Amino acid sequence: MNCPACRVPTYVVEYQEIELDLCPDCGGVWFDAGELDLLLPAAADAQLTPAVTAEAGRPCPLCARTMDKMNIGPGRRVLVDSCPACGLWFDRHEVEDLVGDLAGHDLDVDFALAEFLGGMFPAKGDEV
Ligand SMILES: [Zn+2]
Numbered sequence: 844m845n846c847p848a849c850r851v852p853t854y855v856v857e858y859q860e861i862e863l864d865l866c867p868d869c870g871g872v873w874f875d876a877g878e879l880d881l882l883l884p885a886a887a888d889a890q891l892t893p894a895v896t897a898e899a900g901r902p903c904p905l906c907a908r909t910m911d912k913m914n915i916g917p918g919r920r921v922l923v924d925s926c927p928a929c930g931l932w933f934d935r936h937e938v939e940d941l942v943g944d945l946a947g948h949d950l951d952v953d954f955a956l957a958e959f960l961g962g963m964f965p966a967k968g969d970e971v
Pocket residue numbers: 846847848849850851866867868869870871
């Protein structure tokens with residue numbers, strides 16, 4: 844798979860027996876359809892709502908159709924790229940933002956997932 848944002852090849856990491864595709868360049872992460880429901884049930888795909896944004900749509904890394912810009916989470920503050928057939932793309936730190944949003948609404952979340960993804964690229968692009 845190639846990153847839908849920067850087009851470099853992604854690599855696969857495994858988390859709780861689920862394979863996620865990460866981009867080594869931008870730190871984005873791809874969830875195949877249904878995977879997010881397994882890892883963060885409180886943020887199931889069904890809760891996606893169309894986003895109002897000027898950002899250009901990106902091609903789906905699997906089927907190449909232009910993905911939809913969608914908000915996810917109860918606070919609607921996380922913007923993801925969604926291919927209804929294939930899955931969801933989160934930019935760097937967006938999974939952590941989503942976990943924070945869910946937790947802020949007293950929903951069940953997996954903090955370890957956010958830490959796992961946040962720890963993947965500790966040095967790159969962070970203003971520490
Ligand atoms: Zn990338």
